[in-house]
C-alpha cells in the first residue's frame with residue numbers, strides 16, 4: 441500500500457505574529473493570516489496539505505520540531521531572526537530529518553551582515569530570499585517535487 445506524503449508544515453518564528461506592524465517597505469505589509477491564506481491556496485493547488493505554526497518562544501519552536509515527523513512530511517521554515525543564530529533550532533530540525541526549505545520574505549543577502557548567516561545551511565534543500573510571498577510558492581513547488589506530489 442502506498443500512502444500519500446503531502447503534508448507540509450509551514451513554520452514561522454519570532455515576530456511573525458506582528459508581521460503587519462513591521463516595515464512594509466521590507467516585509468510588504470501583509471498580516472500573518474493573509475500570508476498563510478495565500479500559502480494555503482498555493483499548497484492546495486499543488487496537491488499539498490498545509491499545517492501552520494507560529495510562536496515567539498524558541499523552546500516552543502524546538503518542541504514543535506521534535507513532534508514534526510508525526511505531523512508532516514516536509515517543512516517550509518521562516519524562523520525570522522532565529523535563522524541567523526539559533527543552533528538549538530538547527531539541531532532540532534536536523535533530528536526531524538524531513539525535507540525542508542528555508543524562506544525569507546526580505547533579501548537577507550543584501551541587508552545587515554548578520555542576516556547573511558543561516559543556521560540552516562546544509563540542512564535545507566534550498567534557501568529562497570527576497571521574493572516576498574512568492575518565495576513561499578516556489579518553496580512549496582520544490583517540496584511537492586521532492587515528495588513526488590502531482591497536483
Ligand code: DQA
Nearest residue numbers: 455520521544545546548555
Ligand atoms: C525574515 C528576515 C530575518 O532577518 C528577520 O529577522 C525576520 C524576517 C524575512 O522573512 O525576511 O524576522 O526572516
